[in-house]
Amino acid sequence: MSMVGRVLLAALVGASLAACGGSGDGATVMKNQQAGQGITVGEPNGGVPVVSEYIKLAQESSCADSRNNLYLVDDKYVFWDRAGQCADASYAQTLMGANPQAVLCQSGDTIAGPRTVCTDEAARGLFDTLLKNLDKADLGLGAGHKVEAIAFLPKSGAAIPFAPVVNDGFSNITAPRQVVVKDAASWAALWAEHSKTRIAAPSVDFSRNMVVAVFSGDVSSGCKTTSIVKVVSREGKMVVEYQERDITTVAVCLPVISQPMQAVSVPRIDAKVEFLKVPAEETAYRTIDQDTQSGVRTERNVVVRDGAAWAALWTEHAGADKVIPDIDFNKEMVIGVFAGGLPSGCHSSGIESIRYAEGKLNVVRVDTLPQPGIVCTTMMLYPGQLVAVERSELPVEFTKQTRTRK
16 A cells, blocks of 8 residues: 555544544554654654645645645655636645645745745755656656655535547447546557547556546437536545537538547546536627736626626726627626636636526636646736626526646
8 A cells, every 4th residue: 555545544544533432643643654763743853744634735725726736755745736727826836844834845926926935945956856847747856756646636516627638529439438547558448449549549647647538429410529518526526527419500510420529637536436417508609808908807707687787897897998898688698707817928718618507507717727847928917708698597607627738
């Protein structure tokens, strides 16, 4: 069993003992068996970190919707790498010791620009290596060090970021199937079955990620599509929501049998995965205005159904000197999404789709951010998009997805 597994097992045993009236010390105090020194967690001279404490810290972060990774380094440090769409502190990396309060080094985005600080200068060399190698499984430390990813679910209700791997209308898998793939050998076998070696399998880093895929099997039209629309943490499970749609009204398709599918990568998490098919009816919308320098400077989603509220929102967004676009609120309503401040020209945000589903109007907003190491123009963006849709009194639900620009 890995060190992460031993620590989590000890935490669970301790919690069970406490619940039964016994001692719960196993959840908060652990001996460093490898070192043989008997050092307990929380002592000033070190110890093995209790993983659950760092997971709680990461789960409660308010700006980690696009990246939220924890690593146990050499069984004595925890490295936290997180990023999100926030006006300030949109990304940060932290190196901690035996508990979350033992912060050795921090680096991140601030209003004043990127900043790196180490309270323990002896840790700076290690920290600098980690910062330069965020995209590597070993974080650039090599064979002389031990790096273990700490898998965890976000808090219940939180979206889990995912990245498209493949979306195909013609698979060789002809029966409906939902799949979770956690290793390269299984991925190669699934890909060979799906593609019949038409092209090489897309690369996936299984040390950090896993693949979830939906195959719809044989369908009677080339106008049927399958898409994963949301991945969310829900009551201790990873829930993959997908839709099967008929796009006959918006596309010209061949009258052939097709086998639509989609596969995406998600963070590697040892939790139950549940697939949920959600019905949807996509609705047309027209963009009223889309600007990267909106006057709305904080993240916000809005629904406007009357002229007075529309005039106030437009003035805040575009300025008092710009003519307010005319909207007939007897027939239409306005939906707006604003991302707040984004720190570079490689970031973007906007509406991808609007659908009726389960008695609600679901607005999907996609935020794009650069992967580590990409050179971007340094400038603050404040993306905002305003669209008009057919008026409805149904509740409006906003879903945010995050994608990485490579």
